[in-house]
Amino acid sequence: MGNVDLQCGLRLRGAQLAYQTYGELNARKDNVIVFPTFFGSQHPANEPMIGPGMALDPTRYFIIIPNLFGNGLSSSPSNTPEPYGRARFPRVTYYDNIGFQHRLVTEQFGVERIALVCGFSMGAQQTFHWGALYPDMVERIAPWCGSAKTARHNFVFLEGVKSALCADDAWQGGWYDSPPAKGLRAMSRVYAGWAPSQAFYREKVYLDLGFSSLEDYLITAWEGRYLQQDANNILAMVATWQAGDISDNPLYGGDFAKALGSIKARAFVMPSRTDQYFPPEDNEIEVSMMPNADLRVIETIWGHTGGGPGRNPADTAFIDAQLKELLAS
Amino acid sequence: MGNVDLQCGLRLRGAQLAYQTYGELNARKDNVIVFPTFFGSQHPANEPMIGPGMALDPTRYFIIIPNLFGNGLSSSPSNTPEPYGRARFPRVTYYDNIGFQHRLVTEQFGVERIALVCGFSMGAQQTFHWGALYPDMVERIAPWCGSAKTARHNFVFLEGVKSALCADDAWQGGWYDSPPAKGLRAMSRVYAGWAPSQAFYREKVYLDLGFSSLEDYLITAWEGRYLQQDANNILAMVATWQAGDISDNPLYGGDFAKALGSIKARAFVMPSRTDQYFPPEDNEIEVSMMPNADLRVIETIWGHTGGGPGRNPADTAFIDAQLKELLAS
Numbered sequence: 154m155g156n157v158d159l160q161c162g163l164r165l166r167g168a169q170l171a172y173q174t175y176g177e178l179n180a181r182k183d184n185v186i187v188f189p190t191f192f193g194s195q196h197p198a199n200e201p202m203i204g205p206g207m208a209l210d211p212t213r214y215f216i217i218i219p220n221l222f223g224n225g226l227s228s229s230p231s232n233t234p235e236p237y238g239r240a241r242f243p244r245v246t247y248y249d250n251i252g253f254q255h256r257l258v259t260e261q262f263g264v265e266r267i268a269l270v271c272g273f274s275m276g277a278q279q280t281f282h283w284g285a286l287y288p289d290m291v292e293r294i295a296p297w298c299g300s301a302k303t304a305r306h307n308f309v310f311l312e313g314v315k316s317a318l319c320a321d322d323a324w325q326g327g328w329y330d331s332p333p334a335k336g337l338r339a340m341s342r343v344y345a346g347w348a349p350s351q352a353f354y355r356e357k358v359y360l361d362l363g364f365s366s367l368e369d370y371l372i373t374a375w376e377g378r379y380l381q382q383d384a385n386n387i388l389a390m391v392a393t394w395q396a397g398d399i400s401d402n403p404l405y406g407g408d409f410a411k412a413l414g415s416i417k418a419r420a421f422v423m424p425s426r427t428d429q430y431f432p433p434e435d436n437e438i439e440v441s442m443m444p445n446a447d448l449r450v451i452e453t454i455w456g457h458t459g460g461g462p463g464r465n466p467a468d469t470a471f472i473d474a475q476l477k478e479l480l481a482s
Numbered sequence: 483m484g485n486v487d488l489q490c491g492l493r494l495r496g497a498q499l500a501y502q503t504y505g506e507l508n509a510r511k512d513n514v515i516v517f518p519t520f521f522g523s524q525h526p527a528n529e530p531m532i533g534p535g536m537a538l539d540p541t542r543y544f545i546i547i548p549n550l551f552g553n554g555l556s557s558s559p560s561n562t563p564e565p566y567g568r569a570r571f572p573r574v575t576y577y578d579n580i581g582f583q584h585r586l587v588t589e590q591f592g593v594e595r596i597a598l599v600c601g602f603s604m605g606a607q608q609t610f611h612w613g614a615l616y617p618d619m620v621e622r623i624a625p626w627c628g629s630a631k632t633a634r635h636n637f638v639f640l641e642g643v644k645s646a647l648c649a650d651d652a653w654q655g656g657w658y659d660s661p662p663a664k665g666l667r668a669m670s671r672v673y674a675g676w677a678p679s680q681a682f683y684r685e686k687v688y689l690d691l692g693f694s695s696l697e698d699y700l701i702t703a704w705e706g707r708y709l710q711q712d713a714n715n716i717l718a719m720v721a722t723w724q725a726g727d728i729s730d731n732p733l734y735g736g737d738f739a740k741a742l743g744s745i746k747a748r749a750f751v752m753p754s755r756t757d758q759y760f761p762p763e764d765n766e767i768e769v770s771m772m773p774n775a776d777l778r779v780i781e782t783i784w785g786h787t788g789g790g791p792g793r794n795p796a797d798t799a800f801i802d803a804q805l806k807e808l809l810a811s
Contacts, residue, residue: 305696306675306683312700313672317646320668339649343642343672346635351761354635367634371641429758432680 154228154253160402163243165233170253171226172196172219175203176211178262185262186216187254187270189279191461192390193382195226199276201463208476214268219254221275223389227253230327230385239385240327244392248402251282255290269480270418271295273460274431275390278303278397281439284416285399293479294416297423297451297472298460300435302409303397307430310347311391317343318384327385337384341375350427350456358455413442420446421479423472428457449475483557483582489731492572494562499582500555501525501548504532505540507591514591515545516583516599518608520790521719522711524555528605530792537805543597548583550604552718556582559656559714568714569656573721577731580611584619598809599747600624602789603760604719607632607726610768613745614728622808623745626752626780626801627789629764631738632726636759639676640720646672647713656714666713670704679756679785687784742771749775750808752801757786778804 154168173196178185186209188199196218203209209216220227222245230242237243258264270283270291277299284294285301300307321336323329349358359370379387399405400412422440424433433450440446451468453459459468483497502525507514515538517528525547532538538545549556551574559571566572587593599612599620606628613623614630629636650665652658678687688699708716728734729741751769753762762779769775780797782788788797 304680304684305686306678306680308696309671309683309700310675313642313646313668313675316668316671317642317649320646320649320665322651336649339642339645339668342638342645346639346642347675349635351633351635351759351763354638355633355763357634367637371638429680434680434684 154256157249157253159243159249160246161244163237165228165237165243167234168228168253169232170219170228170257172217172257174218175216176214178215178264182262182264183266183268184214185258185264185267186214187258187267187283188216188218189250189254189270189272189276190218190221190224191272191274191276192394193224193378193387195224196220199462201469202473208473208480217258217262219257221279221390221393222250222253223386223393225383225386229383230389231383242385242389244396245389246396246401247279247282247393247399248286250393251279251286254279254283255287265290267291269293269295269476271297271476272299273297273462274299274457275394277431278394281399281416284418284420285412286402286404288415288417291418293482294418294420295423295476295479296420298425298428298431298457300397300431301399301413301439303395304435308395310430311395313343314340315388315391318387324384327388329384332380333384334380337379337382338376340387341379342371344379345371345375347429348457350429350454352427352454353456353458356454410442413439414444416443417445419479419482421449421475422446423449423451423460423475425451425453425455425457425459425468427454427459431457483585486578486582488572488578489575490573492566494557494566494572496563497557497582498561499548499557499586501546501586503547504545505543507544507593511591511593512595512597513543514587514593514596515543516587516596516612517545517547518579518583518599518601518605519547519550519553520601520603520605521723522553522707522716524553525549528791530798531802537802537809546587546591548586550608550719550722551579551582552715552722554712554715558712559718560712571714571718573725574718575722575725575730576608576611576728577615579722580608580615583608583612584616594619596620598622598624598805600626600805601628602791603627603786604723606760607723610728610745613747613749614741615731615733617744617746620747622811623747623749624752624805624808625749627754627757627760627786629726629760630728630742630768632724633759633764637724639759640724642672643669644717644720647716653713656717658713661709662713663709666708666711667705669716670708671700673708674700674704676758677786679758679783681756681783682785682787685783739771742768743773745772746774748808748811750778750804751775752778752780752789752804754780754782754784754786754788754797756783756788760786
């Protein structure tokens, strides 16, 4: 990306936007789908939603997955050279990210219209931002398990995640040489309470998933996941998430109702019924202020995780069906 | 209590059960109410539910508040002499606690019938235990914001709380000389996401409570609360909570349905509609297996905290009204 000026006022030099594409851009350049990544993930984690016969069909659409800044592939604390590396990595907002993605789509591919922007969780929040920031360019949006603005409760949940990670002295304010494993394990256990649902644990779904016990699930699925990640990268993504707000930018100046009202795209907004930090209520309020939006609730006991691409076949199939309907509209 | 043998197999010597009474025991000894304490609290925290004209009227009833082991007044890591002090404090279960409370009631006061056992949160869990362990002695029970068995999701929430506290090196495996302040602050922020509700934060109820901002609420109400507490005491109470199960004892041998079915007391079970870790669903299941129980949901956006004695006047009034009805039955 070259040198980019961020919303926080800092300049990131030699910024990198990593992306992956699927399918071919057609001659009319009207078959574009943008599918941003979610927290703690890179583009392969989105791939279970892509395939022949699925809504995101690469034989028909040109699908671009841009990697979120901080995720370890795009510019991140872990891959940015000094003096902006590690703990000094600047706060990057969704506004920054979507601006970069817009440059990718327009400058790299010469695309002027996007058939669909969709995504899960932080990908959903990026989707909302696309709709609000480029209302004349985006024809459809399908955010699932995410909101246009990070709710205060969601913010507090993330305070717990951050605090658990940073309570480990080995974190050293971000200047660690070896990973703060104890803090990463602690935040994993905090996260494990939030991402599934009460009913997920009540029904012992983790056993169906092949874990030997609740404790094995906590160690393998949760500690195992975050131990692989860089602590500063995690914190960079959390910072983006906590600041999420489609109106917190020069275009809308904090007028959230105006930002929601400006989304021209046909929208299917899909919360999970049992999501503990992106609950359906927040989306209901948002949809009521959007001119062209439907609320389609994912009826699942998987909580937030139900929306994870390919995580739960039934929920993935539901989301895929909604995407097909939306694309056909 | 003298020397007490615990369910875990250890013997606590010179065990102390701290309690407070309100009102007078009448001649027939039939006006007794037992009102156990909740997590991180001591008997004064229950007092807002007690007063002339309230259900728990000390001019009419003899109200006993026994302090939970681990709470800093009854035997706890912080007040138990070596070799069983600090990190070596044994795991004390609800079964142990209720056995001690039974000794208090019978040996100290010669009481054979209890008109009502009631309590909030861990106090509710103790209430369920009273009903199951002494079914011929307890006439009524009113547990609110608590369950007869700690749900797995609830267990995982507590794993997050524990992990955040213990991620601080200053905890030193429980052998700290000065408090692990960073860990206490971290667990406070984890807790802050769980105890209220999504709607509590959406509606900014913390401003109505006199805090200047969300961050002031997190620091003052949450960090301020747990910084005052001993870390090992907190962990002792969490251990009791995580192991909560009215059937995990010699009387029921793990047969949860049998334990619930054995509760003869007339029961009003009162979950908060928006409780994130003692959700109404868990109580619904329990009530369906109890022979003489009603589910009375506290319709509140305060989440778990709505049930805290005196916290929210409307919720306290609702609970008080149910207690009056139950006592009149």
